Amino acid sequence: MTEHALPAASVIRRARRSDARALSGFAARLFRDTYGSDTAASDLESYIDKNFSTERQEAEIANPSAAVFVAISDDLIIGYADVVLRSADGASALLNRIYVDAEWRGRGLAGGLLDAAIGESAQRGATHLELTVFERNSRALAFYKRAGFAATGSTTFMVGDDPQTDVVMQLDLIGRLDGRSV
Template identity: 45%
Template sequence: MASTEAAPPPGGALIRPAVAADAAALAAFAAQAFHDTYAADNDPQDMRDHAARHFGAALQAAEIADPQARTWVAEHGSTIVGFLQTGPEPPPSHENGVGSLRRLYVAAAWHGRGLARELVETACAEAAARGWRGLWLSVWERNPRAIAFYAKSGFADVGATRFAVGNDLQRDRVMLRRF
């Protein structure tokens, strides 16, 4: 298991493991970050449905408590400015022994400040400590900025999968970083 000591990344945010008391603030941050990232290209009802299914406070509390998952928050003062979550889900491929980078979001005001890179490295350190040989993720094929960021962070495009946003079944790129 990775250290639970918080480490300040560049830009003044502090990354630490999430705790149960973070659930409501994390749910609000996650829903807003998802909206900010994808609302311009998606149906508003699909966005609301997705947020309701994936970002509620009770769900965040359950995910924080899940011993198979790891959730980390990045804070500036007492405000969440980013988070990540890893889990044991196998990729939609024949790769064995890797975990998933389920979620990684950074507030728009923090883009370009090194926080996303620090969150990726936190996820990779956590995964390696759990004995995984790599991490996979899926990223919407219409998000070239994120795809370029993950490629720069050592993830290779290894295929495609489907991802539902509400009733809209979209195509995601599957990316893998081996350790």
């Protein structure tokens, strides 16, 4: 994994149950900002209500098959990543989300969060990390390609009642713990 220089006065750590309320608000705001122009408001709010409630964030943080990392600056969440081990043997991990506040983008924070997710997945024995990303999110697609992810197909992602197309990407984790860079 690469050491990413984090912005001054920021730290990446495991999320705590006490972060759930702030994480809920942060995730909902970023989801609206990122996808609001591509999705009807009713579908957007339906997705947010289902996926970003405080209770849902508490459950994701407590999930023993997952790890949620938060990036903090001045006691505020400025980014987060959520990774889940998917298969019974742990060979597959899903990078469920990486969100970084717009004013913090381009400063290495997404790379640091990705490193945390990759490290967690590899330490738990996953051999590959998968993700899906909205086909129109060119910034995220370019970031994941630079990090070594390869497109392997596409899938339908439902936002409320709106079917959207996501690109499926995968990263081989074999050898990731021996210091090779992302």
